[in-house]
Amino acid sequence: DISDLISEKPARPAGGSSDKKIKENNSKEEKSSDEKGSEESERSSSVAELPEGVEVITMPRLSDTMTEGTVASWLKKEGDKVEEGDILAEIETDKATMEFESFYSGTLLKIGVGEGESASVDALLAIIGPKGTDVSGVAENFKSAGKSSSKEGKSSNEEKEEEKQNSGTDSKKEEPQKETSSVKKSESSPSTNEGRIFASPLAKKLAEEKGINLRQVRGSGENGRIVKSDIENYQPATGGGQAYVPVGTESFEEVKNSQMRKTIAKRLAESKFTAPEYYLTVELDMDHAIASREAINADPDVKISFNDMVIKACAMALRKHPQVNSQWTPEATRIAKHIHIGVAVAVDEGLLVPVLKFADQMTFSQIGAQVKELAGKARNKKITPQEMEGSTFTVSNLGMFGITEFTSIINQPNSAILSVGAIVQKPVVKNGQIAVGNSMTVTLACDHRTVDGATGAKFLQTLRQYIENPVTMFV
Known part of the structure; x- marks a missing residue:
């Protein structure tokens, strides 16, 4: 009679590792659900922790083909009062430079993208809210949520590219002095006759209107990129003479048309x-x-x-x-x-x-x-x-x-x-x-x-x- 033997232990499939695999699968499912739950809770916490009256402004999609935008200039700075309809910044897209207005009133508490910097659509652009509100946590949570959500959609090619960039960053860390001197050189030296001039479309337009040679302008943007403020603040080299500063008030007089x-x-x-x-x-x-x-x-x-x-x-x-x-x-x-x-x-x-x-x-x-x-x-x-x-x-x-x-x-x-x-x-x-x-x-x-x-x-x-x-x- 072998019925007792059959009832005591179930038959194992060939290989003898079914228990181990089941445990591993269960472990992976639990880990995956934990990660998703963590990400969802992270996003919900960033929204839940938004102080009263605070509005988060993201990089807008200003054209159908726009994937990222560059802030050409900020017309408001942190701490400035903002009214609904005020122009906050000038944003360069792949097609044009456009003014971006505020749909909220309050104080500009945080600028997420500096002048001359680029950011993808829906990235944190600015935070507006009541004066004195602490939004450091909001900005940090927004960045964290953005990073985790972006990781979800990454393909294997993107992950490889990121690894390549990270390895490049590690190699750069090994030579910090060399990198620093290189960056300083690009920021402090005007563009030369050799190579391409990196300048925003708005900066190029202003330079053409003012007759300014872009090769003589020092760029303050990323990697020495010339932005609008560089053109506006440009002072040509003179022989020691004081630069002319225009002063005065624009005015008009309306004269009624006679018969x-x-x-x-x-x-x-x-x-x-x-x-x-x-x-x-x-x-x-x-x-x-x-x-x-x-x-x-x-x-x-x-x-x-x-x-x-x-x-x-x-x-x-x-x-x-x-x-x-x-x-x-x-x-x-x-x-x-x-x-x-x-x-x-x-x-x-x-x-x-x-x-x-x-x-x-x-x-x-x-x-x-x-x-x-x-x-x-x-x-x-x-x-x-x-x-x-x-x-x-x-x-x-x-x-x-x-x-x-x-x-x-x-x-x-x-x-x-x-x-x-x-x-x-x-x-x-x-x-x-x-x-x-x-x-x-x-x-x-x-x-x-x-x-x-x-x-x-x-x-x-x-x-x-x-x-x-x-x-x-x-x-």
Whole structure:
């Protein structure tokens, strides 16, 4: 009877080590559950131990591809009061440098990532809470929890890399003096012409705006990296002279727009954005015009200006080229049979354009007298609306201010405006010889809807004939 023997001991599998394996498995399961429980309790304790009113701010994910961020600069420092909406820091991502604002109010109790340093997304960035709150334990628990959770997801390759880094750290510890001197060198010496310059995108942008050579800047960031504050605090080497420190207060004065200013803005904007204008420029020989003016002004009762001569020449040229003396309408082009020349006059509030009616019928002296009268009325605010209506062509002259060449915006409904520059002496070729000549540049702005390029060019040819030979205007 062997029943007693069978009931006393169960049969063992081959190998005889089943009890040992069971114990080992049970031990591993208990250890694993203990570790998980430890980690969970560690995380929960960090949350549970968070003092009242304290908020932990982590590195934000500012773009879809962002895995870590670099603090370019802190706009608040530890101990500063923070209001909701205040900008805490500037954070560099893989795409741009962005401002990071606070969603809480309180005191900045702890900065977790220094300027120029990088941290992964969700790493401790800062702690905000009531003033005087001790958050040293919170910061330490946060770091511990972060380390343990990061270990859970590490692959074997990452563990090998960590071991490699640790072994590198051990070897560095063996030569502390050598490492220290190397770090000091990178921090204290400016970048040289050899090798790559390590600088944040924001620092590079500021350096470019200020014209600073990054190779002359000492970086205060990690491993000598140049950050925003390095550029802001950069002082170029000088020969012992004191660096200029800008002082002053930025300010503005708001001047209410007058009705004249509003009208000028409205009309010129309409002209600029509705008329397809183009410009034609010619240089005129003024030697004969100067001689003619001197001869005319020799009469003590007559005084004319070069501008008077230009107005008369324009009126005469418009007779031969009536297409330039036109107005555009959606239904038809109106060609004026009369010639009314508008003359731009600068006043304190802006610009007025008195009109010389039937200018082609006036003499030089009549033009000069009427321009003087109307300009005086305009400057004294006594000109009437009727005296500024009905122009068919406009002349603008800035030559008295030393302006040699410029373009004007068409004074609609006119189709053209002539810009007149100053008379200047310059070397010119006359009869195959270089001589000193007197030249004046004029530019005609034309509305292409009514005046084609060839038409405008022919008008300037006629104008040239009249101004370069003023006697022809008397024929």
